[in-house]
Amino acid sequence: MGALVYIAKRFGLYLAVLFIGLSITFLLPRLMPINPVDGYIGQIQSRANGALSAEAIAELRDNLENLYGLKGNLFTQYVDYMKRIVFSFDFGPSFTYFPQPVSQMLMAALPWTLSLLLTATVIAWTLGNLVGLVAGYFHKKKAASILEFVGILLYPIPYYILAVTVLLLLAYVFPVFPLSATFPVGQMSWEKVGMIIYNSLLPGITLVLAGFGWNILSMKALAVATTEEPYVIYARLKGASNWTRMTRYVFRNALLPQVTALALSLGMVFNGALLTEMIFSYPGIGLVMRAAATGGDYNVLYGAITISIIAVATAGLVIDLLYPLLDPRIRHK
Amino acid sequence: MTIDSKEMDPVTLVETPQAAEPGLFQSFLWLINPRLAVGLTILTVMGLGSFILPLFAPADPSVQATYMRNLPASGAHWLGTNALGQDIFWFLVFAIRNSLMLGVLVAVGVTIVATTVGLSAGYIGGRFERLVMLIVDTFITIPLLPILIILGSLIRGNTSFFTVGFIIIIFGWAWDARTVRSMALSIREREFINMARFSGANTAQVIIREVFPYVMAYTLVGFINTILFAINLEATLAVIGLSKVEVPTLGSIIFWALNYNALFTGHFLWLVAPIIASVTLFLGLFLTSTGFNAAFAERRGVQ
Numbered sequence: 001m002g003a004l005v006y007i008a009k010r011f012g013l014y015l016a017v018l019f020i021g022l023s024i025t026f027l028l029p030r031l032m033p034i035n036p037v038d039g040y041i042g043q044i045q046s047r048a049n050g051a052l053s054a055e056a057i058a059e060l061r062d063n064l065e066n067l068y069g070l071k072g073n074l075f076t077q078y079v080d081y082m083k084r085i086v087f088s089f090d091f092g093p094s095f096t097y098f099p100q101p102v103s104q105m106l107m108a109a110l111p112w113t114l115s116l117l118l119t120a121t122v123i124a125w126t127l128g129n130l131v132g133l134v135a136g137y138f139h140k141k142k143a144a145s146i147l148e149f150v151g152i153l154l155y156p157i158p159y160y161i162l163a164v165t166v167l168l169l170l171a172y173v174f175p176v177f178p179l180s181a182t183f184p185v186g187q188m189s190w191e192k193v194g195m196i197i198y199n200s201l202l203p204g205i206t207l208v209l210a211g212f213g214w215n216i217l218s219m220k221a222l223a224v225a226t227t228e229e230p231y232v233i234y235a236r237l238k239g240a241s242n243w244t245r246m247t248r249y250v251f252r253n254a255l256l257p258q259v260t261a262l263a264l265s266l267g268m269v270f271n272g273a274l275l276t277e278m279i280f281s282y283p284g285i286g287l288v289m290r291a292a293a294t295g296g297d298y299n300v301l302y303g304a305i306t307i308s309i310i311a312v313a314t315a316g317l318v319i320d321l322l323y324p325l326l327d328p329r330i331r332h333k
Numbered sequence: 334m335t336i337d338s339k340e341m342d343p344v345t346l347v348e349t350p351q352a353a354e355p356g357l358f359q360s361f362l363w364l365i366n367p368r369l370a371v372g373l374t375i376l377t378v379m380g381l382g383s384f385i386l387p388l389f390a391p392a393d394p395s396v397q398a399t400y401m402r403n404l405p406a407s408g409a410h411w412l413g414t415n416a417l418g419q420d421i422f423w424f425l426v427f428a429i430r431n432s433l434m435l436g437v438l439v440a441v442g443v444t445i446v447a448t449t450v451g452l453s454a455g456y457i458g459g460r461f462e463r464l465v466m467l468i469v470d471t472f473i474t475i476p477l478l479p480i481l482i483i484l485g486s487l488i489r490g491n492t493s494f495f496t497v498g499f500i501i502i503i504f505g506w507a508w509d510a511r512t513v514r515s516m517a518l519s520i521r522e523r524e525f526i527n528m529a530r531f532s533g534a535n536t537a538q539v540i541i542r543e544v545f546p547y548v549m550a551y552t553l554v555g556f557i558n559t560i561l562f563a564i565n566l567e568a569t570l571a572v573i574g575l576s577k578v579e580v581p582t583l584g585s586i587i588f589w590a591l592n593y594n595a596l597f598t599g600h601f602l603w604l605v606a607p608i609i610a611s612v613t614l615f616l617g618l619f620l621t622s623t624g625f626n627a628a629f630a631e632r633r634g635v636q
Contacts, residue, residue, distance in 0.1 A: 013470065016471065017475070020467075020471040025480070029483060036487075152616075152620070152623075156561060156616055156618065156619035157612055158565040158569065160568065160569055160572045160587065168605070168608075171596070179596055179597065264474075267473065267474055267475060267477065270476040274478050274479065275478065275569060275573070293482050293483075293485065294574070302483070304479060305479035305480060305483060308479045309475050309479075312476050
């Protein structure tokens with residue numbers, strides 16, 4: 001029973017987060033004093049050298065407001081917006097690549113982001129936790145503090161600095177990778193796949209380094225605390241070897257809070273992935289967002305932010321739903 | 334596989350030097366640990382330096398074409414000049430000052446909001462708490478950067494540097510509020526709270542006089558963490574060109590350097606200088622915050 005209640009509660013939170021997130025996405029741009037429609041009309045007017053008549057402009061405004069869901073009062077707009085997104089996943093057309101639908105553009109970019117993000121997060125989480133475990137379990141040894149020092153040095157450094165540093169070191173000082181990578185699209189061949197993997201290594205390394213530091217520090221703190229638990233002392237007195245104690249007693253118990261922490265920090269990891277994509281021109285959601293932000297393509301931006309919220313909330317939900325499988329206490333409550 | 338360990342050996346710790354003469358500083362000495370000392374030193378040097386040095390600046394570094402372009406490092410220009418004809422050293426000094434100033438301002442705002450929300454949610458409890466926590470959890474879960482990119486692209490050009498700070502406050506309070514609330518939760522059940530309530534103190538009085546003093550130590554740690562967070566976030570926005578990039582900050586230097594392809598033209602000082610400065614500053618802030626945390630934990634007897 002405990003597990004069912006847990007799942008129901010967690011799913012309720014998921015829906016609430018999605019609802020509030022979508023509402024914020026809807027409200028914020030409309031609270032801003034700037035209307036994107038005015039901007040577009042200005043652009044089109046200047047392209048037409050001011051030859052548009054007042055009627056043509058009125059018609060244009062009508063069309064644009066339709067395309068951007070800006071018709072009617074705030075409430076009807078809101079209902080309309082929710083309906084379109086929930087039932088048909090429709091964000092309207094892109095302005096720059098008119099009339100390509102936004103959802104199509106984003107669906108093409110999403111697999112790139114997800115594959116990079118998933119691989120990097122899994123590697124960073126595994127490596128960071130293993131190093132943190134060793135640093136925490138042997139925290140009385142000098143060598144362990146060196147491992148912790150790596151964590152302290154890496155953790156406060158933001159993604160953009162890591163990205164630029166990795167670029168500087170591995171593409172400029174030691175030119176192992178190209179300064180600006182190219183990502184082939186279209187028909188895939190083995191050669192192209194190899195090229196994609198090779199060029200994804202730089203953004204991947206950045207993401208792994210960024211996640212690595214935090215995982216070391218928090219796993220180390222957890223492992224230190226767990227090492228002092230009575231059941232670990234009992235295991236030692238019982239004659240369990242150091243290795244058994246570290247992996248079977250300390251690691252398994254210290255891992256649980258780390259799973260929760262991973263779910264909570266997903267939003268931040270996602271931010272980092274977007275930024276890394278922008279800096280390395282990796283063709284994921286981040287790059288689409290950057291192009292849309294510079295070109296003022298608001299439908300694409302709203303679509304990208306909605307997909308981001310859905311992706312992060314869903315990933316958090318999946319992790320939290322897997323949690324009862326790891327923690328027997330929730331199952332048997 | 335066994336790993337030989339000597340964990341029964343006595344732990345060798347660095348002894349904290351005891352001050353001989355009693356004085357005003359004596360009461361603060363328990364605070365000092367190695368991390369905190371290093372962190373505070375970095376912060377003091379960078380803080381004082383970036384606020385005093387600008388008084389001697391030969392020219393406003395944000396004005397373009399003040400000097401010849403792309404000069405190498407020399408006695409007159411310690412770090413050379415960039416492709417826009419600005420002195421990199423002075424640009425960096427102003428950048429550190431502006432970033433720090435923004436960070437402190439945002440941290441003041443965030444700390445006030447987070448402490449108020451967290452304390453009242455934790456102390457009052459009930460339906461009010463559940464509603465607040467739902468909003469807090471949402472703010473924590475939604476990825477911040479996409480939202481900031483939308484806002485940045487909407488207000489770009491029409492914004493002041495401080496609007497950017499204000500937006501960061503709106504999105505930055507949730508984490509701290511969560512921590513403060515969980516502390517308030519545990520204090521709510523203590524005996525002296527009932528004592529105060531029965532003596533006729535109202536909710537606001539209990540929160541301010543009885544609960545807040547227990548949260549104060551954490552507030553300081555949270556304050557420093559928020560400075561780090563705010564500087565990072567503004568710099569992140571600046572790097573992708575969505576903050577006020579004309580204002581020198583740790584992010585806008587990197588924005589200009591990347592935009593003018595400093596790597597392709599071999600102008601690597603332009604990139605390396607802000608990277609080293611940022612990493613030092615972030616390390617200083619991080620060491621200070623964890624140093625304080627450790628000191629307070631030791632005092633409370635929690636380790």
